[in-house]
Amino acid sequence: MNLFYNPQGVGDVAFLQIEPVEGNLEYQQHGDVISITKDGRIVGFNFFNVNDIDFNGNGHIKLNESIIKGLQQKIDDAQINYKLDTDLSPSFVVGYVIEKEKHPNADKLSIVKVDVGDDTLQIVCGAPNIDKAQKVVVAKVGAVMPSGMVIKNAELRGVASSGMICSMKELNLPDAPQEKGIMVLSNDYEIGAPFFKE
Template sequence: MNLFYNKNGVGDVAFLQLDPAEGEFDYHQFGDVVRITQDNKVTGYNIFNASQNLSLEGNGHIKLTPELVEQLQQTINDAGIDDKLDSDLSPKFVVGYVESKEKHQNADKLSVLKVDVGNETLQIVCGAPNVEAGQKVVVAKVGAVMPSGMVIKDAELRGVPSSGMVCSMKELNLPNAPKEKGILVLSDEYQVGQPFFEE
């Protein structure tokens, strides 16, 4: 679930994205709330006059808090929509530990990793030339919004399921990122599962 708001750029409208989707959408307006669906599944909402109902600070990608999710839920319900927001506010950029690395069966330059992120172990397909078992790395979990605007989702890469992404400095938009390809390898003092960014 991602919230975008830019009053100066597009007016007093908040865009709540539940699931990244492409293609044709259906739009149904209920007062100040537009419910966006695709194949009868809700993918998001546009909320007009957003500043009257929501505590919004800043522009662009807005950090969701329990209070803001409650305000969004109230605004949607007040418009006569019975939908319940399912909000996972856990950190999306976390420290992971690469437990194992195996060669991808269908691609020479890809590896299949098992990465411990604290509360679960993810299978992630990675193309970085410098990734190895035993490293601590930055993992963008499913639902993370990269600085480029790309949303991380479950995928299949050359037939192998992948849940998340092991990140480079450039992908994280960190200063002084090297030009050569490769993931960011963290030092040992980082704890597996801890948020990489202050969120």
């Protein structure tokens, strides 16, 4: 779930993306709230007149309980039957590669199982330096990369992938090497901990 708010560029309008989708969307206005649906399911909302909610920022807004509560109140006031269910855990976490195997349909891809603390994710990775027993930075599904790309559940050459193992360049870190390869962390990083500190 991603929230965008740019009062200088767009005005007092917030866009809440619940599910990244493409194709034809349907819009229905309920007062100050527009529900956005795809194939009958709600995938997002536009909220007007939201300056009573403290977004504490501009652009891509980090969700917190107060913001979710404020947006839910506007959904309820618009008499839309929808409950916001959001994961407020960090999007970029320290993972540990438990196992690595060759992708059956692609020479340059690996299938890895990564422990991210509260879950084990299967991720298809194309980095040449990925290996078992590494600590790495994992962008979980729903994470917004510095480039603006949203991480989604995907299928790469017939194999499911949930998340992305990141390079320094993809994370827009200073002095990132230009050659391809994921960022390998030292052992003092804690599995499941947020990679970016508040």
